[in-house]
Amino acid sequence: xxxxxxxxxxxxxxxxxxxxxxxxxxxxxxxxxxxxxxxxxxxxxxxxxxxxxxxxxxxxxxxxxxxxxxxxxxxxxxxxxxxxxxxxxxxxxxxxxxxxxxxxxxxxxxxxxxxxxxxxxxxxxxxxxxxxxxxxxxxxxxxxxxxxxxxxxxxxxxxxxxxxxxxxxxxxxxxxxxxxxxxxxxxxxxxxxxxxxxxxxxxxxxxxxxxxxxxxxxxxxxxxxxxxxxxxxxxxxxxxxxxxxxxxxxxxxxxxxxxxxxxxxxxxxxxxxxxxxxxxxxxxxxxxxxxxxxxxxxxxxxxxxxxxxxxxxxxxxxxxxxxxxxxxxxxxxxxxxxxxxxxxxxxxxxxxxxxxxxxxxxxxxxxxxxxxxxxxxxxxxxx
Amino acid sequence: xxxxxxxxxxxxxxxxxxxxxxxxxxxxxxxxxxxxxxxxxxxxxxxxxxxxxxxxxxxxxxxxxxxxxxxxxxxxxxxxxxxxxxxxxxxxxxxxxxxxxxxxxxxxxxxxxxxxxxxxxxxxxxxxxxxxxxxxx
Numbered sequence: 001x002x003x004x005x006x007x008x009x010x011x012x013x014x015x016x017x018x019x020x021x022x023x024x025x026x027x028x029x030x031x032x033x034x035x036x037x038x039x040x041x042x043x044x045x046x047x048x049x050x051x052x053x054x055x056x057x058x059x060x061x062x063x064x065x066x067x068x069x070x071x072x073x074x075x076x077x078x079x080x081x082x083x084x085x086x087x088x089x090x091x092x093x094x095x096x097x098x099x100x101x102x103x104x105x106x107x108x109x110x111x112x113x114x115x116x117x118x119x120x121x122x123x124x125x126x127x128x129x130x131x132x133x134x135x136x137x138x139x140x141x142x143x144x145x146x147x148x149x150x151x152x153x154x155x156x157x158x159x160x161x162x163x164x165x166x167x168x169x170x171x172x173x174x175x176x177x178x179x180x181x182x183x184x185x186x187x188x189x190x191x192x193x194x195x196x197x198x199x200x201x202x203x204x205x206x207x208x209x210x211x212x213x214x215x216x217x218x219x220x221x222x223x224x225x226x227x228x229x230x231x232x233x234x235x236x237x238x239x240x241x242x243x244x245x246x247x248x249x250x251x252x253x254x255x256x257x258x259x260x261x262x263x264x265x266x267x268x269x270x271x272x273x274x275x276x277x278x279x280x281x282x283x284x285x286x287x288x289x290x291x292x293x294x295x296x297x298x299x300x301x302x303x304x305x306x307x308x309x310x311x312x313x314x315x316x317x318x319x320x321x322x323x324x325x326x327x328x329x330x331x332x333x334x335x336x337x338x339x340x341x342x343x344x345x346x347x348x349x350x351x352x353x354x355x356x357x358x359x360x361x362x363x364x365x366x367x368x369x370x371x372x373x374x375x376x377x378x379x380x381x382x383x
Numbered sequence: 384x385x386x387x388x389x390x391x392x393x394x395x396x397x398x399x400x401x402x403x404x405x406x407x408x409x410x411x412x413x414x415x416x417x418x419x420x421x422x423x424x425x426x427x428x429x430x431x432x433x434x435x436x437x438x439x440x441x442x443x444x445x446x447x448x449x450x451x452x453x454x455x456x457x458x459x460x461x462x463x464x465x466x467x468x469x470x471x472x473x474x475x476x477x478x479x480x481x482x483x484x485x486x487x488x489x490x491x492x493x494x495x496x497x498x499x500x501x502x503x504x505x506x507x508x509x510x511x512x513x514x515x516x517x518x519x520x
Contacts, residue, residue: 151469155484158467162501176419179445183419278470280483296485298499300466306501308466364486378486378498 023212024241031244032218033237038112039216039244040251041105047252048098048259049204052136055091056193058084063143065189067182070145071273078270089263095137097259099287102130110325110346113334114217120326122210127323129203132196137285139192142185150274151282153188154180159295162308164316222332281364289360290353291315296363296378428515438473443520448507449473450516451491459518460493461505471504480504 001009011017062081064073077084106126109115115123142153157180161171176183238244284292298311321328333339359380367374375383425443429450433439439450447462447470462470462480469484479496480489487498494503507520 151484155467155469158464158469161468162466172419173417178422181445277472278483282469282484296499300487300495300497300499300501308499308501 026212027240027245029215030237030239031216034112034219035216035237035244037247037251038108040248041101041108042211043248043251044255045098045101045105046204047255048094048101049133049200051090051256051259052094052098053197055087055094058087059091060193063189065143065186067145067185067274070143070185074144075270085267086260086264089267090259091140092268093259093263093266095140096285096287097255098133099130099137099285101255102126102133103287106130107346107350109217110329111336111343112217112219113336113339115326115329116217116332116334117222117326117330119210119214119217122207122214123326124323125203125207125210127325129200129207131319131323132200132203134287135196136192136200137287139188139196141285142188143192144271145185145274146271147274147276148271148279148282150180151278152284153184155282156284157184159308159312162306163312164309167309217334219335221334224332283360286357286361290356293356293360293363293380424519426517426519428512428517430515432514434516439516441518443507443518446520448518448520450509450518452516457509457511457516458492459507459509459516459520461507461520463505464500465495465502465504466498466500 058081059077062073062077062084064070074088077088079085081087109123109126138153138156142149157171157175160174161167163170174184174187176187283289294315295308295311298307300307302310329342331339331342336343362376363380364378365376367376377383422444427441427443429439429441434450434452437452439452441448441450441459443461448459449462450457450459460480462472464471464482464484464487466482466487467484469482471480471482471487471489473479474481477488478491480491480493482488482498482500485499487500488496489500489504490496493506495501505520507518510517510519
């Protein structure tokens with residue numbers, strides 16, 4: 001039987017040509033003329049995610065999820081698996097790259113109004129995917145069973161415990177008991193390699209399926225005529241295949257190159273095993289620093305309730321608002337010049353977040369600035 | 384509804400009811416399996432000879448505590464900070480417990496002094512058992 005005959009037979013049984021033609025039709029449809037390199041941020045994030053999957057599978061083949069064996073198995077990956085140190089390093093650095101790129105992607109989409117009608121659900125699926133990525137980061141952090149990770153997790157679950165209404169239940173379910181231990185490690189591992197990947201796959205499938213169906217956003221008002229038909233709004237624009245795909249391929253290549261280079265130059269080194277004292281100056285990853293610092297400003301008790309619980313209400317509302325942003329920011333305008341109020345709120349948010357991140361990084365620390373040493377207290381004030 | 388239910392409608396509803404029952408039952412069973420088991424209280428003994436300077440360290444189900452013995456008796460304070468569950472440490476110079484994570488402080492009796500902790504340090508039950516102190520929690 002010839003190759004063509006094989007493909008014909010396969011088509012009679014699966015109808016693959018019809019599916020392919022639908023994908024090709026969507027991929028060769030002209031996209032709006034305003035699409036630039038900013039549209040490749042999502043592709044970059046997807047590239048890093050792909051590298052996380054591959055490196056994660058390599059690590060999972062060697063990793064042992066028990067408090068006795070976990071730390072040693074990671075050391076074994078680092079020292080005796082071929083290029084194990086690099087796989088480990090790529091996986092660790094990938095978290096930072098993925099969160100960073102996903103945040104930049106979201107910022108770019110917001111600035112260019114890509115979240116607006118009819119793309120609200122694309123945004124919601126993407127925002128939920130970002131939360132799942134943060135879940136990957138939190139669960140993955142514990143797996144090497146280092147002292148710092150154990151205490152970091154203890155703190156996170158302690159904060160979870162104080163969360164309004166469901167905090168105690170969720171913390172207990174995640175911890176698998178009263179103390180961080182073997183149950184916590186297996187639960188985090190199960191979440192990291194089974195539950196979260198399934199959730200992320202579903203959310204990203206929705207996200208990408210909607211991008212395919214709706215195309216990229218044109219720089220026009222959502223109630224303007226052009227939005228209705230794709231051909232009219234897309235005059236002068238390039239299609240995904242081959243134009244935008246080539247650009248995406250370039251972005252993906254550079255992203256992979258930068259991630260591998262950084263991972264090779266600054267490999268994730270060994271860290272002491274769990275079981276030691278609570279370390280001084282424990283702080284979370286950069287993307288949680290703002291939250292970490294914000295929560296410090298709340299006193300122990302507020303209005304007869306734990307201050308922490310009251311303090312968490314604001315960030316929880318912010319997170320919900322972020323996920324449901326397209327339903328809050330409903331003006332039909334997409335052009336940034338006509339959305340001064342929305343962009344001012346966005347800029348203020350970024351400013352507050354950056355300031356808290358900065359304070360979180362320098363608080364409780366000594367910093368040398370222009371040859372003068374500053375000692376900063378836990379609130380970030382010079383002592 | 385005057386129209387009699389058709390055979391198809393009835394079967395569709397039966398199918399929906401079956402799916403809902405299976406989903407709820409499955410979720411309940413999975414939830415029960417995920418729920419961590421309650422650990423029974425446990426007891427540890429601190430020999431009185433181990434108490435030095437009115438203090439002794441111990442641990443109960445992985446939770447470190449300090450036994451403080453004074454003329455009026457003994458108290459066992461959990462060293463787990465009530466804020467984010469870091470382990471507090473005794474600062475002898477300042478006569479207080481300090482949590483290294485968010486700088487919460489507690490007085491020698493475990494009452495909260497400053498910082499984010501919402502409650503006093505947890506106390507375990509201490510019983511005088513002759514030549515040792517029996518700590519339960």
